Amino acid sequence: MTPRLRRIQSKKDSAVCVGLDPDPDRMPRPLQKRSTLDATLVFCRQIVEATAEVAAAFKLNFAFFEALGPTGFQILGEVARLIPDDCLTIADAKRGDIGNSARFYARSIFDDLGFDACTVAPYMGRDAVEPFLARADKAAFVLARTSNPGAADLQEACTCGDDTVEGSGDPLYLHTARKVAEWSADAPGTGGLVVGATAPAALEELRDACPTLPFLIPGVGAQGGDPEAVMRAAATERGPVLVNSSRSILYASDGADYAEAAGEAARELRDALQSGLAAPDGS
Amino acid sequence: MTPRLRRIQSKKDSAVCVGLDPDPDRMPRPLQKRSTLDATLVFCRQIVEATAEVAAAFKLNFAFFEALGPTGFQILGEVARLIPDDCLTIADAKRGDIGNSARFYARSIFDDLGFDACTVAPYMGRDAVEPFLARADKAAFVLARTSNPGAADLQEACTCGDDTVEGSGDPLYLHTARKVAEWSADAPGTGGLVVGATAPAALEELRDACPTLPFLIPGVGAQGGDPEAVMRAAATERGPVLVNSSRSILYASDGADYAEAAGEAARELRDALQSGLAAPDGS
Numbered sequence: 001m002t003p004r005l006r007r008i009q010s011k012k013d014s015a016v017c018v019g020l021d022p023d024p025d026r027m028p029r030p031l032q033k034r035s036t037l038d039a040t041l042v043f044c045r046q047i048v049e050a051t052a053e054v055a056a057a058f059k060l061n062f063a064f065f066e067a068l069g070p071t072g073f074q075i076l077g078e079v080a081r082l083i084p085d086d087c088l089t090i091a092d093a094k095r096g097d098i099g100n101s102a103r104f105y106a107r108s109i110f111d112d113l114g115f116d117a118c119t120v121a122p123y124m125g126r127d128a129v130e131p132f133l134a135r136a137d138k139a140a141f142v143l144a145r146t147s148n149p150g151a152a153d154l155q156e157a158c159t160c161g162d163d164t165v166e167g168s169g170d171p172l173y174l175h176t177a178r179k180v181a182e183w184s185a186d187a188p189g190t191g192g193l194v195v196g197a198t199a200p201a202a203l204e205e206l207r208d209a210c211p212t213l214p215f216l217i218p219g220v221g222a223q224g225g226d227p228e229a230v231m232r233a234a235a236t237e238r239g240p241v242l243v244n245s246s247r248s249i250l251y252a253s254d255g256a257d258y259a260e261a262a263g264e265a266a267r268e269l270r271d272a273l274q275s276g277l278a279a280p281d282g283s
Numbered sequence: 284m285t286p287r288l289r290r291i292q293s294k295k296d297s298a299v300c301v302g303l304d305p306d307p308d309r310m311p312r313p314l315q316k317r318s319t320l321d322a323t324l325v326f327c328r329q330i331v332e333a334t335a336e337v338a339a340a341f342k343l344n345f346a347f348f349e350a351l352g353p354t355g356f357q358i359l360g361e362v363a364r365l366i367p368d369d370c371l372t373i374a375d376a377k378r379g380d381i382g383n384s385a386r387f388y389a390r391s392i393f394d395d396l397g398f399d400a401c402t403v404a405p406y407m408g409r410d411a412v413e414p415f416l417a418r419a420d421k422a423a424f425v426l427a428r429t430s431n432p433g434a435a436d437l438q439e440a441c442t443c444g445d446d447t448v449e450g451s452g453d454p455l456y457l458h459t460a461r462k463v464a465e466w467s468a469d470a471p472g473t474g475g476l477v478v479g480a481t482a483p484a485a486l487e488e489l490r491d492a493c494p495t496l497p498f499l500i501p502g503v504g505a506q507g508g509d510p511e512a513v514m515r516a517a518a519t520e521r522g523p524v525l526v527n528s529s530r531s532i533l534y535a536s537d538g539a540d541y542a543e544a545a546g547e548a549a550r551e552l553r554d555a556l557q558s559g560l561a562a563p564d565g566s
Contacts, residue, residue, distance in 0.1 A: 021384070063384035067391040070357040077353070096404050097377050098431035101304070101346035108350040121379050123406045123426055125433025143406055148381035150408025157458055158443040172455065175440055 019246025096121030147196025147219030197225025231276025302529025379404030430479025430502030480508025514559025
């Protein structure tokens with residue numbers, strides 16, 4: 001997947017990933033008289049149309065679609081198909097199960113729903129991640145250091161390294177990242193990491209440890225991460241990044257101009273990210 | 284949820300959890316002429332009817348239903364509703380996402396689909412797990428030490444403990460289990476652990492560390508764990524266990540007697556588990 005990501009990013013000069021987390025309680029006012037299912041589809045379509053020009057990728061958060069029941073799952077597929085070919089589609093499903101089940105999840109997400117990439121949880125280890133690394137045109141963004149308050153509970157547990165003192169004292173997120181680099185070594189371009197914008201030191205550390213893996217970076221906007229600092233810490237010639245924003249784009253306005261406001265918020269994010277890239281200490 | 288689990292188990296004298304992983308490639312011959320969707324529903328209904336008498340719980344593996352698309356999601360709900368009230372229903376969905384998304388997943392699984400419990404991935408920490416611990420009548424079985432080959436990659440990483448030397452050198456699965464005990468301390472009966480039957484030493488260690496948490500134990504049958512040894516290691520007066528078997532019950536026969544054979548396999552598992560419980564060194 002990485003070569004395609006590079007082509008898209010150099011065509012659009014953009015690291016923006018638009019996160020589609022359609023919360024029924026936050027629908028713009030003009031959509032509130034519609035049914036939740038109908039409003040969700042219309043809302044997502046309008047956001048995609050308003051932001052596709054500057055979006056290098058869209059990330060669909062499965063929680064919000066699954067909460068709508070079987071029809072929500074159908075809408076998820078419809079929204080994925082609406083996204084133009086010059087944007088990557090990322091299934092934010094955080095899958096992680098034993099090999100046999102993981103193969104079924106990968107088939108559903110890559111083949112039936114047609115996504116280009118999926119977020120994957122690493123706790124169950126190699127056989128849970130591998131089915132998502134098996135195809136050159138697809139990718140797994142594996143959780144390394146996430147942006148939420150509870151991230152530290154496990155991810156910052158200090159590890160003693162495995163079978164050797166090398167790596168001793170490293171936090172678990174670095175251990176995880178090294179495993180992902182190892183698991184995807186045979187299929188370059190298929191492995192990536194999720195690293196939150198809210199932990200800039202971890203971002204730098206992970207970029208040093210994994211110079212070529214693409215990073216999917218949530219946590220700017222509503223969660224407080226600084227777009228320019230993120231680019232300085234993680235975007236390099238060899239290591240591409242996608243910076244996700246959901247709420248600050250989707251809910252930029254709750255009035256009739258919500259789509260226009262979302263487009264404007266996406267352009268502002270694109271510009272802020274490009275400034276970070278151009279900064280003197282960027283690389 | 285734990286008090287209800289105890290009532291069911293003492294009524295049925297059973298620790299059996301029947302895993303519903305309906306693989307389209309392994310449907311019994313009499314169902315092979317039906318459509319996959321239809322065969323899946325009929326197969327699950329027959330298995331539920333044949334095994335409910337001895338099953339303390341059913342665990343539905345979401346991967347196999349999601350792979351069937353939106354209608355698969357609908358069938359998942361239908362199968363969950365077919366399960367009698369004297370069996371727990373466990374959503375094997377391995378959810379794990381930031382608090383906001385986790386709340387949507389919990390709502391979908393507990394309210395819309397009506398499950399009693401859900402398997403949850405711990406990598407993202409407390410706020411990813413808490414929405415599943417918030418209701419006294421429900422439960423989260425959090426992954427601690429799983430039964431798959433890749434389990435060791437992260438779960439056996441040795442940790443240095445947090446902020447203290449206590450716990451130093453413990454494997455990550457113990458660190459995780461202690462966190463789950465801590466997170467569920469305010470709502471006893473809502474937190475549990477997934478611990479694989481294939482790692483008996485870890486089972487004992489985890490039972491010592493978490494004497495009252497219920498354990499959901501996969502990995503007997505096709506994966507090779509020994510039912511009696513599992514009960515001796517983990518089932519105690521204060522700490523209930525559910526031992527899951529999927530393939531060796533579902534695919535006990537691929538002929539016209541598949542339901543009858545599944546019922547027989549479930550009864551045999553129940554008896555093997557009860558033997559472990561009654562063994563002299565059981566407690």
